[in-house]
Amino acid sequence: MNISVIIPVYNAEKYVAQAVESALQFEEVYEVILIEDKSPDNALIICEELTQKYDRVKLFQHPDKGNHGASTSRNLGIEKSTGDFIAFLDADDYYLPNRFDAEKELFKDPKVEGVYGAMGVHFYSEKAKEQYYKVFRSSLTTVYKKYHPKDVFPGQLYLLGSFGMFSIVALTIRKDSLINKMHPFFRPNLKLHEDSEFLFRLSYYLDLYPGSIDKPVAQRGVHEENRITKVGINKKKPVLSRYIFWKHVNEWASKEKNMPENIKIHIKRMERSFEIAHTPNPKKWAMILKYLILDYPSIRSGLYNINFRNTII
Structure with a gap:
């Protein structure tokens, strides 16, 4: 070697x-x-x-x-x-x-x-x-x-x-x-x-x-x-940095032709989950309402990741 x-x-x-x-x-x-x-x-x-x-x-x-x-x-x-x-x-x-x-x-x-x-x-x-x-x-x-x-x-x-x-x-x-x-x-x-x-x-x-x-x-x-x-040790920046991370991953995955569609959807929902966590009130509730209408699993996945897996990245 x-x-x-x-x-x-x-x-x-x-x-x-x-x-x-x-x-x-x-x-x-x-x-x-x-x-x-x-x-x-x-x-x-x-x-x-x-x-x-x-x-x-x-x-x-x-x-x-x-x-x-x-x-x-x-x-x-x-x-x-x-x-x-x-x-x-x-x-x-x-x-x-x-x-x-x-x-x-x-x-x-x-x-x-x-x-x-x-x-x-x-x-x-x-x-x-x-x-x-x-x-x-x-x-x-x-x-x-x-x-x-x-x-x-x-x-x-x-x-x-x-x-x-x-x-x-x-x-x-x-x-x-x-x-x-x-x-x-x-x-x-x-x-x-x-x-x-x-x-x-x-x-x-x-x-x-x-x-x-x-x-x-x-x-x-x-x-x-x-x-x-x-x-x-900063409680605000990690949420923003994770959102930026998943945003980049989503941009890559959306262009990957051979990636299964279910994986692309999951990655998009990860991005949305941290986007929601990062967004300040009252805009956060408007965003939650939007995704409740457009894609309810994004909210379910998002709340789960925000509340229980807040330190995954």
């Missing part, structure tokens, strides 16, 4: 060296690609030092050397990668020694297009743990049991919280399968949950197999400056 590990770097001068070195511990890692995204701290200097220290580390910036976000940075990393397999790592996360154990066996089978595993949590400070323990706790981010690849996409869609979820940091993809079957890769206009939206579509197009789902293969680094943690 020769794996390209792609790391977008923004505001991570304290952590990026650890992330890079956690990837370099594996002989299967052919290259570590750093995409420096006009970080406001000294991350660029650290990245340059890492390229001088390690031959396998490559550094890129966007053509205009500007800030374009994680999605565009990961897309650039995919474009620059030369390995047969692609793995992702955030600059404040890190791999564990068992990161590619399952992959080395599973990818011997050519029909395996991707392998996902479990991700743990590491709090960088007591303050971070105190602030964000309720968001992440100490549990694994994982799919709860082994599913056939054809069940991964509908499992995420219909089973929701009981299915579990996997992180992009615990995912390895066969590059040819990604290039040939899925476009676009990450959506640049989606600033939150862009990785979840990517994984959702990926599981529709590619056959993804479970690797280590009961033990973590990577650690999510939680600190005071995490972008997602700041949103995670």
Whole structure:
């Protein structure tokens, strides 16, 4: 195996060296690609030092050397990668020694297009743990049991919280399968949950197999400056971000010719459910009335998701 590990770097001068070195511990890692995204701290200097220290580390910036976000940075990393397999790592996360154990066996089978595993949590400070323990706790981010690849996409869609979820940091993809079957890769206009939206579509197009789902293969680094943690404790923004997420998914699904109509309807109802939750009163009741007339199951599905599955994404 020769794996390209792609790391977008923004505001991570304290952590990026650890992330890079956690990837370099594996002989299967052919290259570590750093995409420096006009970080406001000294991350660029650290990245340059890492390229001088390690031959396998490559550094890129966007053509205009500007800030374009994680999605565009990961897309650039995919474009620059030369390995047969692609793995992702955030600059404040890190791999564990068992990161590619399952992959080395599973990818011997050519029909395996991707392998996902479990991700743990590491709090960088007591303050971070105190602030964000309720968001992440100490549990694994994982799919709860082994599913056939054809069940991964509908499992995420219909089973929701009981299915579990996997992180992009615990995912390895066969590059040819990604290039040939899925476009676009990450959506640049989606600033939150862009990785979840990517994984959702990926599981529709590619056959993804479970690797280590009961033990973590990577650690999510939680600190005071995490972008997602700041949103995670805000009760208003998560509803809006989930609505935007499902809006993008619905736009994609509506254009997918081979997708069964019942799945398209369910996705549309998911979008409507969070649209209703996000809409302020009294407009909310006008919207509920509209969907009561046009599509009553949207209300039934919407209220169910809003009240009982408010943290699925």
